[in-house]
Amino acid sequence: MNGNGRIHDNIGRRIELETAVEQAAEVRRSTRTGAFLRKLKKYRALLIMTVPGLVYLIINNYIPMYGVVLAFKTLSYDKGIWDSPWTGLDNFKFLFNSPDAFTITRNTILYNVVFILVNTVFALLVAILINEIKGKAISRFYQSTFLLPHIVSMVVVAYLVYGFLNQDSGMVNTILTKYFHKDSIAWYSEAGYWPYILVIVNAWKNAGYLSIIYFAAIIGIDKEYYEAARIDGATRWKQMTAITLPLIMPVILIMTLMAVSSILRSDFGLFYQVTMASGPLIPTTNTIDTFVYRAMVQLGDIGMSSAAGLYQSVVCFFLILGANLAVRRYDKNSSLF
Amino acid sequence: MTGAMNSRHPFIHLFFWLFVLFSLVPFLLVFMVSISGEESILKHGYSLFPSEFSTGAYSFLFNDFSTIAKAYGVTIAVTLIGTVVSLLITCLYAYPLSRPDMPFRRTLSFFLFFTMLFGGGMAPWYLTYVNMFGIKNTLLSMIIPNLLLSAFNVLLMRSFFSTSIPDSILESATIDGASEWTIFKSIVIPLSLPIVATIGLFNVLAYWNDWYNCMLFIDKQELYNIQYLMTKTLNNVQYLIMKAGSNAQAGEQLAKMPRETVRMAFAVVGVAPLLAAYPFFQRFYISGITSGAVKG
Numbered sequence: 001m002n003g004n005g006r007i008h009d010n011i012g013r014r015i016e017l018e019t020a021v022e023q024a025a026e027v028r029r030s031t032r033t034g035a036f037l038r039k040l041k042k043y044r045a046l047l048i049m050t051v052p053g054l055v056y057l058i059i060n061n062y063i064p065m066y067g068v069v070l071a072f073k074t075l076s077y078d079k080g081i082w083d084s085p086w087t088g089l090d091n092f093k094f095l096f097n098s099p100d101a102f103t104i105t106r107n108t109i110l111y112n113v114v115f116i117l118v119n120t121v122f123a124l125l126v127a128i129l130i131n132e133i134k135g136k137a138i139s140r141f142y143q144s145t146f147l148l149p150h151i152v153s154m155v156v157v158a159y160l161v162y163g164f165l166n167q168d169s170g171m172v173n174t175i176l177t178k179y180f181h182k183d184s185i186a187w188y189s190e191a192g193y194w195p196y197i198l199v200i201v202n203a204w205k206n207a208g209y210l211s212i213i214y215f216a217a218i219i220g221i222d223k224e225y226y227e228a229a230r231i232d233g234a235t236r237w238k239q240m241t242a243i244t245l246p247l248i249m250p251v252i253l254i255m256t257l258m259a260v261s262s263i264l265r266s267d268f269g270l271f272y273q274v275t276m277a278s279g280p281l282i283p284t285t286n287t288i289d290t291f292v293y294r295a296m297v298q299l300g301d302i303g304m305s306s307a308a309g310l311y312q313s314v315v316c317f318f319l320i321l322g323a324n325l326a327v328r329r330y331d332k333n334s335s336l337f
Numbered sequence: 338m339t340g341a342m343n344s345r346h347p348f349i350h351l352f353f354w355l356f357v358l359f360s361l362v363p364f365l366l367v368f369m370v371s372i373s374g375e376e377s378i379l380k381h382g383y384s385l386f387p388s389e390f391s392t393g394a395y396s397f398l399f400n401d402f403s404t405i406a407k408a409y410g411v412t413i414a415v416t417l418i419g420t421v422v423s424l425l426i427t428c429l430y431a432y433p434l435s436r437p438d439m440p441f442r443r444t445l446s447f448f449l450f451f452t453m454l455f456g457g458g459m460a461p462w463y464l465t466y467v468n469m470f471g472i473k474n475t476l477l478s479m480i481i482p483n484l485l486l487s488a489f490n491v492l493l494m495r496s497f498f499s500t501s502i503p504d505s506i507l508e509s510a511t512i513d514g515a516s517e518w519t520i521f522k523s524i525v526i527p528l529s530l531p532i533v534a535t536i537g538l539f540n541v542l543a544y545w546n547d548w549y550n551c552m553l554f555i556d557k558q559e560l561y562n563i564q565y566l567m568t569k570t571l572n573n574v575q576y577l578i579m580k581a582g583s584n585a586q587a588g589e590q591l592a593k594m595p596r597e598t599v600r601m602a603f604a605v606v607g608v609a610p611l612l613a614a615y616p617f618f619q620r621f622y623i624s625g626i627t628s629g630a631v632k633g
Contacts, residue, residue: 039440043433043438043439045516045517046432046433046439047433047440049429049432049517050429050434052426052430053429053449053486053491057449057452059465059470060462060483061452061456061457062452063457063469064456064458064461064465065461066457066461067460067461067462067464068457068458068461070461070464081468126356130353132346132349138350142357144615144616144619144623145356145360145361147622147623148361148612148615149360151546151611152608152611153545153546153547153564155548155565155571156567156608158571159367159571159601160363160366160367160604163363163367163370164363164366166383168382169378169382169383169597170382170383171366171383174381174382174383174384178381204360209626212623215627268549269548273548273568277572289459292458292460296459296463297553302464305458305460306458306460306461309457309458309460313455313456313458317455320454337450
């Protein structure tokens with residue numbers, strides 16, 4: 001009995017010990033949760049403020065992100081999105097076996113490369129030259145005029161382009177036939193001209209905007225650099241290349257980085273509205289975004305549309321990460337994140 | 338003053354005046370066509386210097402203005418509601434992110450920022466709204482999808498809050514016993530009117546110029562906004578009449594319609610409010626986009 005009693009005692013003490021340890025842990029845990037709860041309570045108002053935004057992001061961005069499963073399914077409307085049968089990579093196989101995949105990728109990238117080059121060069125030129133102007137009023141007038149095309153919608157741009165290019169009475173054909181005695185050109189069915197037309201239209205709409213951003217960066221440069229350079233006898237050209245350009249390089253880098261990382265995205269309005277969605281122009285004006293739209297709305301092929309959209313999103317995602325990494329290596333402060 | 342400057346940089350000004358022409362001539366062309374006589378257009382084509390003036394296109398448009406008025410009604414309603422709600426949500430999400438002591442701050446920032454890096458694409462996005470939320474053919478479909486909250490605007494606003502509102506003011510308000518809501522309403526927002534106005538302007542422009550949501554989600558003509566009505570009319574100028582009135586009446590009107598000039602007159606009517614307002618907000622707009630680029 002004695003032995004048994006000791007064992008019982010031992011067990012009893014051990015149990016006591018364990019409960020004590022547990023209780024201590026409990027107390028610790030409860031103070032930790034307590035602190036946490038107190039913090040939540042203290043910041044309750046701030047947390048509630050974020051709720052509308054959170055709900056919106058979930059609806060507008062995160063549910064569609066989950067919806068990328070559509071790219072691996074065949075949508076049947078009577079079964080709904082989630083119960084539609086899986087088809088693995090069929091949509092992607094179909095997409096990448098069609099000639100479209102290459103054409104739309106090529107178009108999107110080439111247009112973007114040319115847009116970036118043309119707009120950047122033009123915008124820098126304008127920004128540097130505006131800085132040479134001393135009159136405040138005239139400088140402001142130039143800036144707001146160059147920015148005007150940026151605020152109108154692509155629908156309005158489509159009208160403006162139509163004014164120049166419509167076949168029967170557009171201004172370009174009128175000039176061609178009247179003054180140069182040439183045949184009029186059916187602009188909206190000749191695909192070959194559109195790469196040039198769209199580059200001009202895009203520069204018209206966006207170069208002014210970019211130039212104003214670069215101009216703001218130039219204004220931000222400390223005037224003392226220029227004074228010191230002038231004292232040392234630097235010419236205007238030298239000041240431009242040795243002071244202005246290097247000092248606004250971070251801004252140029254950021255703007256270019258953002259443009260490069262969305263090199264697989266295109267302005268749907270530019271390629272769909274301005275071309276008036278004309279069928280004969282598709283070979284040179286179809287981009288990934290117009291393809292995604294046409295596949296969904298005109299062909300009703302949700303699977304293929306989703307596949308092309310996912311392809312675009314994934315490549316862009318890695319491009320952004322890569323571009324950001326490259327900029328970080330070059331200049332840590334200029335990177336996006 | 339201008340003279341002295343011109344003599345210093347004649348070529349710069351020449352270059353800029355060419356650029357000014359490049360920016361403005363397209364608008365001028367459309368306007369000139371809209372006030373030309375239809376016959377002269379058919380005979381001579383579009384020209385910056387019309388040989389014959391006529392207000393026929395405008396009187397034709399204003400003869401039956403109800404379609405256009407309705408579309409403007411939709412645009413104005415959507416712009417007003419959308420801008421106000423969007424500003425509210427943006428401020429509410431941006432302010433907590435600007436507070437360094439805020440719990441889950443990094444998580445909430447990342448939740449927002451990630452939407453700038455990756456998206457599900459158009460088809461899943463469209464189906465979410467149409468199938469899950471049944472938003473088709475409602476005014477909401479022009480207000481909510483994509484336009485209600487821009488991650489970029491939230492980041493702009495957050496950086497304004499965290500750089501322009503001194504912590505000491507918030508602290509002393511807390512010590513005085515003001516609740517977070519009171520601080521937000523009576524201190525943060527009044528101190529941030531410049532950024533609120535800037536982002537409000539961005540929102541107004543985004544809603545006013547939107548045709549994409551209307552194209553995707555609306556098939557009822559009475560819900561078209563002005564931009565989408567313009568799209569429809571560009572592709573088929575008869576569109577403006579076809580829906581109006583009885584068939585017999587429409588046929589009669591169609592015959593009388595000065596097609597070329599009406600199309601361009603409609604473009605003028607469609608873009609006029611924005612261009613008329615531009616001189617008043619251009620300086621503000623410029624300072625908005627430049628501060629955004631430098632800080633964002």
